Amino acid sequence: MADLTARPRRSVLYMPGSNARAMEKAREIPADALILDLEDAVAPDAKDEARAQVVAAVKAGGYGKREIAIRVNGLDTPWGTEDIKAAVAAKPDAILVPKINSAEDVARADAALTAAGASPTLQLWCMIETPLAILNIQSIAAKRQGTRMTLWVMGTNDIAKELRAAHTPDRVPMLASLGLSVIAARAYGLVILDGVYNDIKNEAGFASVCEQGRDMGFDGKTLIHPSQVLPCNTIFSPDPETVAFARKTIEAFELPENKGKGVLKVDGRMVEILHAEIAKRTVAIADAIAELEAQA
Structure with a gap:
C-alpha cells in the first residue's frame, strides 16, 4: 500500500x-x-x-x-x-x-x-x-x-x-x-x-x-x-513561516556545494540532516493542504 x-x-x-x-x-x-x-x-x-x-x-x-x-x-x-x-x-x-x-x-x-x-x-x-x-x-x-x-x-x-x-x-x-x-x-x-x-x-x-x-x-x-x-x-497546519524556512532548508542541502555536509547554517540557524527530513515532511503536508483546500 x-x-x-x-x-x-x-x-x-x-x-x-x-x-x-x-x-x-x-x-x-x-x-x-x-x-x-x-x-x-x-x-x-x-x-x-x-x-x-x-x-x-x-x-x-x-x-x-x-x-x-x-x-x-x-x-x-x-x-x-x-x-x-x-x-x-x-x-x-x-x-x-x-x-x-x-x-x-x-x-x-x-x-x-x-x-x-x-x-x-x-x-x-x-x-x-x-x-x-x-x-x-x-x-x-x-x-x-x-x-x-x-x-x-x-x-x-x-x-x-x-x-x-x-x-x-x-x-x-x-x-x-x-x-x-x-x-x-x-x-x-x-x-x-x-x-x-x-x-x-x-x-x-x-x-x-x-x-x-x-x-x-x-x-x-x-x-x-x-x-x-x-x-x-x-x-494542525504548519504556519507560513515554518513552511518557508523548511523550503529554504531543503534548498540549502540540495545545493551542489553542500553535498555530503551534515550541518549547515540557514538564515543564521544551524540545521542538520535530520532537520532536512523534517522539512521535507513539513513541505509535503503544506503542499497537500493547499491542494486539498483549492479543490474543496
Missing part, C-alpha cells in the same frame, strides 16, 4: 449515520476527512436504517477530496459482520473498526475486509480505546506490516471511562495512554489521530487541547461538531 502519511488529516469529523441531513451537509464542511458513524452515534433500533443511509451517501459521492471512512460496529456485535459487508461494497477510503485490543483483533478485522471483497487499497483504521489496547500497543502497531491498517483513532472518552479517570483540562490522567500510542504509531509508520473534545462551546479549552495534541505528535484530531473544524485546521 502507498504511503498515506503525508495526506492531511488535521480535522476528522464524525457524522452520525442515522442523520441523512447531516451527511448531506457534510459535503460542504471543510474537514479533511469524515467518519460516517454506525457505532456510538446510532441507537440499536436505528442500526439497519443508518447502514443503508451511509452506504447510499458514500455511493452518491459529492464529498470532493475529503477522505471518507465508515465506522462499523464491532465484529462481536449483532451488526458488525453486515456493517463490514455493506461498507466494503460502498467503497469508502477506509473502514474504522472499534475496540481493537490486540494484534489478533487487527488480523481478524483485516480478514473480515478481505472476506467481504475489499480491494487492496481500502484502508483499515483502528480505534485504540481500552487499557488492554494500551498494554498491547506495540504488538498492535507491528500489524502495520501485512495488513491494510494505516491509521489509529484514539477513543479518549472510552479510555477515560475504562481508567475511571477524569477529563481534566490538561488531560494528565490519560497522557500515558496517549504518549505510548504516539510512540508506537511513529515506530511503525502509522497515522494517529487524537480523540474528541466534548465541550463544544468551550472554544479556548478546545484550542488548548488541539495544541497539546499537535505538540505531542498527533497528525490531527477527531471532532464531534462542524464548529470545531476551522480552528482545528488552523492549529
Whole structure:
C-alpha cells in the first residue's frame, strides 16, 4: 500500500449515520476527512436504517477530496459482520473498526475486509480505546506490516471511562495512554489521530487541547461538531513561516556545494540532516493542504 502519511488529516469529523441531513451537509464542511458513524452515534433500533443511509451517501459521492471512512460496529456485535459487508461494497477510503485490543483483533478485522471483497487499497483504521489496547500497543502497531491498517483513532472518552479517570483540562490522567500510542504509531509508520473534545462551546479549552495534541505528535484530531473544524485546521497546519524556512532548508542541502555536509547554517540557524527530513515532511503536508483546500 502507498504511503498515506503525508495526506492531511488535521480535522476528522464524525457524522452520525442515522442523520441523512447531516451527511448531506457534510459535503460542504471543510474537514479533511469524515467518519460516517454506525457505532456510538446510532441507537440499536436505528442500526439497519443508518447502514443503508451511509452506504447510499458514500455511493452518491459529492464529498470532493475529503477522505471518507465508515465506522462499523464491532465484529462481536449483532451488526458488525453486515456493517463490514455493506461498507466494503460502498467503497469508502477506509473502514474504522472499534475496540481493537490486540494484534489478533487487527488480523481478524483485516480478514473480515478481505472476506467481504475489499480491494487492496481500502484502508483499515483502528480505534485504540481500552487499557488492554494500551498494554498491547506495540504488538498492535507491528500489524502495520501485512495488513491494510494505516491509521489509529484514539477513543479518549472510552479510555477515560475504562481508567475511571477524569477529563481534566490538561488531560494528565490519560497522557500515558496517549504518549505510548504516539510512540508506537511513529515506530511503525502509522497515522494517529487524537480523540474528541466534548465541550463544544468551550472554544479556548478546545484550542488548548488541539495544541497539546499537535505538540505531542498527533497528525490531527477527531471532532464531534462542524464548529470545531476551522480552528482545528488552523492549529494542525504548519504556519507560513515554518513552511518557508523548511523550503529554504531543503534548498540549502540540495545545493551542489553542500553535498555530503551534515550541518549547515540557514538564515543564521544551524540545521542538520535530520532537520532536512523534517522539512521535507513539513513541505509535503503544506503542499497537500493547499491542494486539498483549492479543490474543496
